[in-house]
Amino acid sequence: MKLRWLLLLLLIAVVFAVLKPGSTWQELKRSWARREWIVTVLLVAVLGYLAWGLYNAVSSGILTIGFSPARG
Numbered sequence: 001m002k003l004r005w006l007l008l009l010l011l012i013a014v015v016f017a018v019l020k021p022g023s024t025w026q027e028l029k030r031s032w033a034r035r036e037w038i039v040t041v042l043l044v045a046v047l048g049y050l051a052w053g054l055y056n057a058v059s060s061g062i063l064t065i066g067f068s069p070a071r072g
Contacts, residue, residue, distance in 0.1 A: 017024045057063040
């Protein structure tokens with residue numbers, strides 16, 4: 001189901017790009033000018049997602065963090 005939605009959105013984007021290529025090119029140039037901000041937002045989102053996954057792994061007991069007592 002997700003693949004179908006992804007393909008549909010991709011098809012819609014291609015249709016818009018074909019119908020208005022000039023405005024699409026201008027939008028791409030504007031997005032490229034803001035690439036540092038976009039990369040920062042994506043990085044924060046990915047790091048937040050990884051932190052959330054780590055928290056869930058620790059809270060469910062899949063992963064333990066800390067020092068275990070030494071065996072002797």
